[in-house]
Amino acid sequence: MSTPFHFTLLFLIAGLLSACQPEVPPTTAKNADLVTPKWQNVNIQFTGPQSSEDAAENPFRDYRLDVNFFLNDSVFTVPGYYAADGDAANSSAEGGNVWAVNFRPAHEGAWRWEAVMRKGEDIVYNDQQTSGERIEVGNQTGTLFVGPPAAGERGRLVRTHPRYLQWAETGKYFLKGGADSPENLLGYADFDGTYRHSNTFRDGENKTEGLHHFTSHEADFTSGSPTWGDGKGKGILGAISYLAARGINSIYFLTLNINGDGKDVWPFVDHKTFDRYDVSKLAQWERVFQHADDLGMNLHFVLQETENETLLDNGDTGPMRKLYFRELIARFGHHRAVTWNLGEENGPNDWSKTHQNNAQQKAEIAWLANNDPYQGYIVLHTHPHEAAFAEIYEPLLGNKQLNGLSIQIGNPYSAYEVTKKWIQRSEAAQSPWIMSLDEVGPWWRGLDPDAGFSPNPALNNQDSLRALTLWGNLMAGGAGVEWYFGAYNENNDLNTEDWRSRDRAWGWTSRTIDFFTEHVPFHEMSPMEELVSAPVRCLAKSGETYLVHLPYGGTASLDLSAVSGNFSVHWFDPAAADGSRLMEQEPQAAGGQLKLTAPGKGDWACLLRKI
Template identity: 45%
Template sequence: MLFGLTVFQRDQQISPSIIFNAKTSPPLVYKQWHTITLSFKGPETSELDADNPFLNYRLSVDFKHEKTKYAVRGFYAADGNASETGANKGNIWKVRFTPDHLGTWSYTAVLHHQDSIALEKDFTKGTPVEISNKTGEFIVKGSDKEAPDFRANGRLVASEGYYKFQGTEKFWIKGGTNSPENLLGYVDFDDTYRMQASNREGEASTNNEIHQYTAHLKDWKLGDPSWKNGKGKSLIGAINYLASKGVNSSYFLTMNILGDGKDVWPYVNPDDFSRFDISKLEQWEILFQHMQAKGILLHLVVQETENETMLDHGNTGAMRQLYFRELIARFGHHLALNWNLGEENGPASWSPVGQNDRQRKDMSKFLKENDPYNHPVLLHTHSHDPLRSKILDSILGFKHLDGLSLQQDKRELAPEVVKTWREKAKKTGHDWLITMDEIGLWHTAALPDSEDPNHDTLRRYALWGTLLSGAAGVEWYFGAKHPHNDLNSEDWRERDRLWELTNHATTFFRNHLPFWEMMPEHSLINTPRAYCLRKKGEVYAIYLPELEKPTINLKNVEGVFDITWYNPLKGGALQKGSKGRIQGGHISELGAPVSIKGTSSQQDWVCLVKKTEN
């Protein structure tokens, strides 16, 4: 009997070890877009073995289907159950694969041994090591999941400046949380602690305590995952809460050594970059699986501005390659994930030693060439020009970079910044996916609801303003000098209203707009600081900060257009207005929503102008 296949279905609390003889048993049946984990018995070793298993072994698995094939790296898994046992030794090796086609698949696995073989691109090099069940077949049938679970629709890729489900015409728009950036600095992850407290200018203050998220214990539900006899419930509960509010992405660091929090790293210890903490990473994986099941994209940020030259002096050398390969092998199978090259990448006055243009391009190229799933690669920017443009102008058009994770200090300028960089990218022939991920001055960003109940300027400029200027989504950064900040926030309910407002916007985009076919043209509207996204002659989405006889210029289009209204404060159904229809070929008044009576004349509204189907 051979050690066989394991399918992880943590959201259903199923993690069976299925033992079978590959030569006599029929192929196992799995589902499209569900991760399959193959486990192999190989050489006995450990995290700290003199013959480093992370560096001197390489597990590579070829998956083949009549329509496609994948070459996927595997990883050392200790006893195969390290998330529960905390084991750091054993003879189990694994690979994770997410099939995209229905029908019959085959696989062939090879474990090679040689000094630094993990860094070798040539899969034929090294000495083969005997492993169990190194060949086999399985059958893939249709998924049984429903959205927002990503297994209902498949893998997100970058397309036409937006997120798109691979192989479909379904586009996706983001509305998420950017904080706390040290999400993974959590007490229930093995060997997780803060190296030192900090009260440095330019960041949130910390003490020796790491995240517990106790406020979200009540959000954990029976049947949800946990580990080690009930650990992890508060963070899993937090994911449940965020998903219930329509949040669909989360930004977090996988390494903040030398950075602000100093409490997140994938290594056995923060001084040795060649050995990885297996049980910790397996516990991260349980969290990530739950996030994907709840429809939350993994916005995985690989470094901070303070540590971007820590590995290989900023080059994509041995230690950075090993780090990236390990992240790809363990987590690249997830359907909704983007790689972020690093927070505030590039030198600045507060961090003068930073990566240069070549080093950024090398990182991006390495991730694109070694990630078999083509996840989007984004660059997190500095907060203003000319510092930002000095870096971005040199990487515009680079084919291995899919876009920007934008930071902008002055929120009223955010829409124009998005529009400008989308236009610059289009001119190169390589469109950029741009998400508005960090808004506001570092000390004051998205405040708690208690300080900013309706988040008026965020709603106007950073939410509706950027989305209607071509942004592919938003995330909210919590700032550093207010309660519940970017490093110490424990309770996402402190911004409950902000999640509601964000969900109102993303719901409108999903339900009413072919946003991926639309372009910003704010000048069509006479109201100052109004924003307009349009598909010429077909549909116009207009954000009006106030209702003072707004007009739209439809001189250059023909046809009859229906007018409806959407309340960005309350969401809900489209509403009728004082004018039901207007004729193309003119500048026309838009009127006002019928329900404006009883509301403030200063309230913002969204107007939808759509060509009539009659």
């Protein structure tokens, strides 16, 4: 009889004690430790163990910081990183006791965080959450109130469609019009610890001297852009501002080119040490990435080069590669638009002794997909010929963790056929790939510079690349293009210092992207080449919307014999200086063959919508 009384007494005492405790007020914008709009990055710093880049206990391997962010019943875990003194971009510090995390919330509400730091030899590789020794850190817990997004916020670029990415906040679909060159963008003189480890270049390939300065773009620098170290970075920040002002929405850059073409980009303290990271250099990279992010640009991280794809762990996803991926994800994965590209020209070639195989590629893809909390867009790039496509791409068909292909084509005029082929093949494998053209050859030429930057202005391929490559990709259901500058141009893939060398091309590229995103419901449309005769192309939503592209102008016949009703007719001139206006013609009735005559010379596009 005493036991029930005992528990009842304890229950009553506990209830009285609980009643005496003050209620914890709900987290609001007024009492939270931090307040931020939705989608804005929050950098939280923690006071932890004193360390340095060269400490005996390696801060990159022997400590693991993970930060749990809680919202209601859900938890979002983000890897943290060693941040030296917390201001390394400015101070160039190599040591300190500051650790940090980047968190970009996708949901409004009252969040709280808890930092979990553990210490032990090589603990960063140990997936057991209770392994090693738990280390208490300053600022270990806290509250974060996330309010509505700022005006104009697009949110994160996410995969919601078989063929296109989409901005999470606005719902608008994304087509890429980007810069593929210079590939060694991050070989920039104002970054700490940046140098060229060898000046030996392969015979016949492009060459360069010194590091990038982008001096010509210092005039494009805008006040308030995130410089470092008493005003450094104006050249590269100005270059990014220039591209964004021209409507370019993606930039391509290698993060590891040791033994490759440029030999001047890596995240490590030097080009021979792969488990020690240059904290200040990476903090300075982050200033540039944040600037591009704020301007609405996709960050195309190319994780290795064909010459070094077996540099880490002989190509396996072993300790060095896992650490490399984790550091990049922790420091940069939070950005709104991130593409993780497994590497430039991944796979066998004629000049490297070793290469990664499909099993190694699958392991990389799986690691990134399973360890990136933000689920960045994962793509693969290989050499520009059918044999490479068959050897590298075919075995990966059906891989649902690979989001798309980053295609290199040697023949730029094959864009429509290549794009359509791999869309169809991936759809047939029940795992559709998004298809973009990210290196348009041939390798020695690429996209010619504008006339004022060319030693032979009479030789210029811009108009044909626009008509047959950019439009070829888009009309086949592709997701856009990044322009490569070739090896033999004066402003080439390594030595370009002035992006104005392609100013005209940026203009027609961005106008085309704007035309599609503002006027064409391309995410609801598919190629219907049976309605026209090649080389004319047709993208359509049957019975409702038809986009017909005439790459050489002239006339075309659109077969609407199976459709009834009247259609509005608007023409778009891809080469015009002002691409925002459409030229309207008299409506036409369906029910037969519609004759379409381009209003001028060059390539034209005709948009027909049911009235």
